[in-house]
Amino acid sequence: xxxxxxxxxxxxxxxxxxxxxxxxxxxxxxxxxxxxxxxxxxxxxxxxxxxxxxxxxxxxxxxxxxxxxxxxxxxxxxxxxxxxxxxxxxxxxxxxxxxxxxxxxxxxxxxxxxxxxxxxxxxxxxxxxxxxxxxxxxxxxxxxxxxxxxxxxxxxxxxxxxxxxxxxxxxxxxxxxxxxxxxxxxxxxxxxxxxxxxxxxxxxxxxxxxxxxxxxxxxxxxxxxxxxxxxxxxxxxxxxxxxxxxxxxxxxxxxxxxxxxxxxxxxxxxxxxxxxxxxxxxxxxxxxxxxxxxxxxxxxxxxxxxxxxxxxxxxxxxxxxxxxxxxxxxxxxxxxxxxxxxxxxxxxxxxxxxxxxxxxxxxxxxxxxxxxxxxxxxxxxxxxxxxxxxxxxxxxxxxxxxxxxxxxxxxxxxxxxxxxxxxxxxxxxxxxxxxxxxxxxxxxxxxxxxxxxxxxxxxxxxxxxxxxxxxxxxxxxxx
Numbered sequence: 001x002x003x004x005x006x007x008x009x010x011x012x013x014x015x016x017x018x019x020x021x022x023x024x025x026x027x028x029x030x031x032x033x034x035x036x037x038x039x040x041x042x043x044x045x046x047x048x049x050x051x052x053x054x055x056x057x058x059x060x061x062x063x064x065x066x067x068x069x070x071x072x073x074x075x076x077x078x079x080x081x082x083x084x085x086x087x088x089x090x091x092x093x094x095x096x097x098x099x100x101x102x103x104x105x106x107x108x109x110x111x112x113x114x115x116x117x118x119x120x121x122x123x124x125x126x127x128x129x130x131x132x133x134x135x136x137x138x139x140x141x142x143x144x145x146x147x148x149x150x151x152x153x154x155x156x157x158x159x160x161x162x163x164x165x166x167x168x169x170x171x172x173x174x175x176x177x178x179x180x181x182x183x184x185x186x187x188x189x190x191x192x193x194x195x196x197x198x199x200x201x202x203x204x205x206x207x208x209x210x211x212x213x214x215x216x217x218x219x220x221x222x223x224x225x226x227x228x229x230x231x232x233x234x235x236x237x238x239x240x241x242x243x244x245x246x247x248x249x250x251x252x253x254x255x256x257x258x259x260x261x262x263x264x265x266x267x268x269x270x271x272x273x274x275x276x277x278x279x280x281x282x283x284x285x286x287x288x289x290x291x292x293x294x295x296x297x298x299x300x301x302x303x304x305x306x307x308x309x310x311x312x313x314x315x316x317x318x319x320x321x322x323x324x325x326x327x328x329x330x331x332x333x334x335x336x337x338x339x340x341x342x343x344x345x346x347x348x349x350x351x352x353x354x355x356x357x358x359x360x361x362x363x364x365x366x367x368x369x370x371x372x373x374x375x376x377x378x379x380x381x382x383x384x385x386x387x388x389x390x391x392x393x394x395x396x397x398x399x400x401x402x403x404x405x406x407x408x409x410x411x412x413x414x415x416x417x418x419x420x421x422x423x424x425x426x427x428x429x430x431x432x433x434x435x436x437x438x439x440x441x442x443x444x445x446x447x448x449x450x451x452x453x454x455x456x457x458x459x460x461x462x463x464x465x466x467x468x469x470x471x472x473x474x475x476x477x478x479x
Contacts, residue, residue, distance in 0.1 A: 022097060023046070024090060027162070028042060030100050033102075033107055035105075035260035036080065038078070040260040042088075043074040044073060046067040046095075048068065048071050051093075052090060054089070056077055056089075059078065067092075082105045083103070083104055084101070084104055084105075085103060106197070107198075108185070108188075110198055114204030115267045116267035117202035117203065119177055120177060120178075123350060127352050135174055139169075139170060143168070145186065145189055146168060146169070147177050147197075147198055148197065149200045149201075150199065152252045154210070161255050162255045178202060183359070187361075199261070203242060205242070205271055207271045208271075210246065210247045212284070213245075213254075214233070217246075220281060232245065260293075262299070263299035263334075263369065264298060266282075269325060272321075279331055300332055302325070303338045304325050304337055306340035306345075308344050313346060314456055315456065316455060317457065318457040322472060326472065339360065340357060341472050342463075375400070378398050382394050392476075394437065394438045401467075403466070416441070418447050419449055421450070423452060426440045428441075452476070454471075454473035
């Protein structure tokens with residue numbers, strides 16, 4: 001708590017042009033979505049010592065606070081069940097502010113690098129599948145989806161505010177909004193029948209260390225190699241691809257930290273692909289975010305890296321990094337992963353199937369977070385390997401309806417190795433009806449001792465659950 005207070009005071013020093021007038025933080029604008037049925041913090045600035053009252057149209061009782069010596073004030077407002085539109089009025093003496101067209105619903109903070117940033121309309125010569133249909137649906141979503149896009153610079157100076165505003169969904173707004181975040185919001189709005197607000201806060205090429213303050217990185221001493229920690233703390237880069245510790249935390253995350261939300265969506269890792277301690281860094285970041293937001297164990301949903309050459313398609317740094325990513329599921333309570341194993345492109349780091357990623361997020365959210373009982377929402381994973389009679393048999397967990405597809409009888413992406421530890425492409429078949437088993441054989445490996453699946457930077461793979469959720473890359477060995 002002391003660290004948060006000191007950080008807040010430092011942030012006030014970076015509030016440009018503050019002259020004591022009544023103000024709300026930029027994240028509280030017309031068209032905002034407030035997290036439903038919770039105690040929502042509302043904050044801003046006024047003359048030091050001034051009393052500020054906040055009243056809302058869904059509750060006739062006003063709440064008030066006195067601005068501190070630095071002019072900052074903060075109140076807590078209890079929000080209603082999903083609905084709206086509502087209004088909010090803020091008063092201090094003769095000064096008065098009003099915010100209109102407020103909805104109560106579900107709020108998610110969506111962050112990461114370019115794959116989270118990639119808009120519905122795509123990047124130059126890089127399309128997003130389903131974008132046309134999403135734009136056609138957008139006008140009907142204006143009163144169901146609201147978007148707050150953080151647009152601020154990198155900085156080493158903690159910032160108190162950002163210049164942005166909540167916007168209603170429209171064809172134009174959706175086109176320039178994160179595709180993963182927007183498609184996720186669509187699914188939630190439909191599945192829950194409530195308004196959804198997405199705070200989109202992503203920067204292409206960013207390293208994970210840029211999204212947390214230096215103190216959090218320093219706290220990793222003793223859990224990651226000292227050499228790696230020193231390198232992370234020393235790295236500097238230009239604004240286009242920020243890797244500098246806390247540069248995005250200060251400029252883009254701190255100003256919105258504490259805005260009541262249900263959880264976080266995170267799509268990042270490409271810039272940290274060689275970090276074999278990423279799980280510990282990610283766990284530290286999530287713990288700090290949760291501490292600052294003050295909303296308990298807010299769910300953390302992240303994406304594994306999709307197949308891409310990374311300079312050498314046959315290389316293994318991507319699958320080894322995914323092993324690290326998935327390890328964080330055990331380190332971060334209430335965390336869930338979306339798997340992209342079948343979605344990659346060999347020569348494009350931005351897979352176009354953002355709808356499929358959003359669907360995985362939505363399945364998990366509806367099932368695990370909102371209790372809608374979706375039958376199965378997470379990815380299948382190997383639970384047992386058997387090597388006998390010249391074949392490997394893999395049993396999968398979290399696959400109540402089995403794995404494989406009758407329409408795609410040839411499963412690709414498997415390899416087998418014998419005692420010589422040399423892997424060869426192998427043939428794989430799923431079992432019969434409702435089978436959780438896959439059998440793998442290879443003429444070049446008559447006595448297999450190890451099996452791998454999709455264990456390269458880029459490889460064609462096509463093993464799914466019956467819901468179409470990809471099986472992530474895996475291996476039975478530890479070579």
